[in-house]
């Protein structure tokens with residue numbers, strides 16, 4: 001191990017301090033000359049690591065100088081030159097330094113990452129809350145903004161005690177804010193509308209295990225692989241230990257225990273993509289299974305309606321299919337399903353629209369005379385097969401048939417329109 005570290009030290013004799021803030025890298029230097037030196041070294045590193053720098057592009061604040069104004073004047077007279085060299089990305093770009101420190105206990109600052117994610121989330125949440133953007137669009141922006149704060153180098157978050165739990169809870173917090181859902185709405189119901197394939201906790205496991213497999217797939221002659229192999233022997237709470245531990249707990253094989261591995265060794269047949277996709281399928285299925293188990297044990301939930309919904313939302317599907325004009329209606333489907341924004345409807349034992357002693361999704365969707373007009377429009381706009389199936393079905397079957405984001409896309413467009421009309425009627429009461 002020591003000799004490997006020495007080798008790494010020799011190769012990395014030109015080192016600069018870099019601070020990682022979300023997906024930005026900061027070179028903390030107060031002297032322009034040293035900052036230029038650091039920039040030169042960083043440029044040299046770019047050749048080796050495939051790192052790309054965005055310099056002076058209008059949409060990027062590429063070089064951000066922070067400091068006393070006198071200092072900043074110096075920088076404006078002698079601007080930093082960072083020669084961005086574009087090299088095809090490599091597996092381990094940005095993380096070379098961390099791997100070289102593998103004998104140290106490296107623990108990322110999860111709390112700081114959560115703060116950054118919250119800051120990124122705030123304006124997105126405001127958009128959703130003020131009705132300026134449909135949830136599906138906010139959700140996809142969240143993946144870009146918030147995920148990049150949380151899941152940047154997330155494989156190492158694995159080492160933080162309770163990281164998975166913290167991320168799962170953060171996800172609930174964000175979903176609740178986005179939907180404007182009250183505290184009494186169970187977390188398991190929030191999860192159904194987020195449309196995430198995996199919980200953020202499972203995403204963390206996936207990132208760590210996929211990265212573990214990537215390390216094993218590096219060429220044996222590469223320094224990173226040598227260091228990695230040596231790290232296996234090191235006692236302590238390292239990434240090597242934690243990731244292997246997780247494989248054991250989930251009863252998953254290492255990539256080199258899979259059938260594809262021998263073909264990979266023989267002629268380089270890609271094994272990584274197959275392994276990663278299998279990993280993802282496993283974790284998604286596990287995520288859904290856990291969700292359903294929680295749902296079943298939650299007495300207030302309505303499994304018949306909700307078991308359809310996970311892990312997909314009507315908005316996410318319509319966005320993916322390019323039906324942007326239906327996205328606002330899709331939010332109505334979620335609100336109606338969870339009775340959001342119309343709490344009085346939930347408290348009333350009788351229907352808030354027609355006063356009948358029946359209430360609930362089935363009554364409103366299938367029977368309620370107060371939304372007869374929208375129902376007729378809905379039934380005449382969907383295909384005749386779906387319409388006649390609904391007309392023959394008992395009211396109890398309507399929610400599962402209509403509030404289902406996995407519907408055929410044309411049916412889904414009509415269904416979200418219908419629920420939007422219902423929500424309009426409910427809001428008037």
Ligand SMILES: [Zn+2]
Nearest residue numbers: 351353354368
């Ligand atoms: Zn009614």
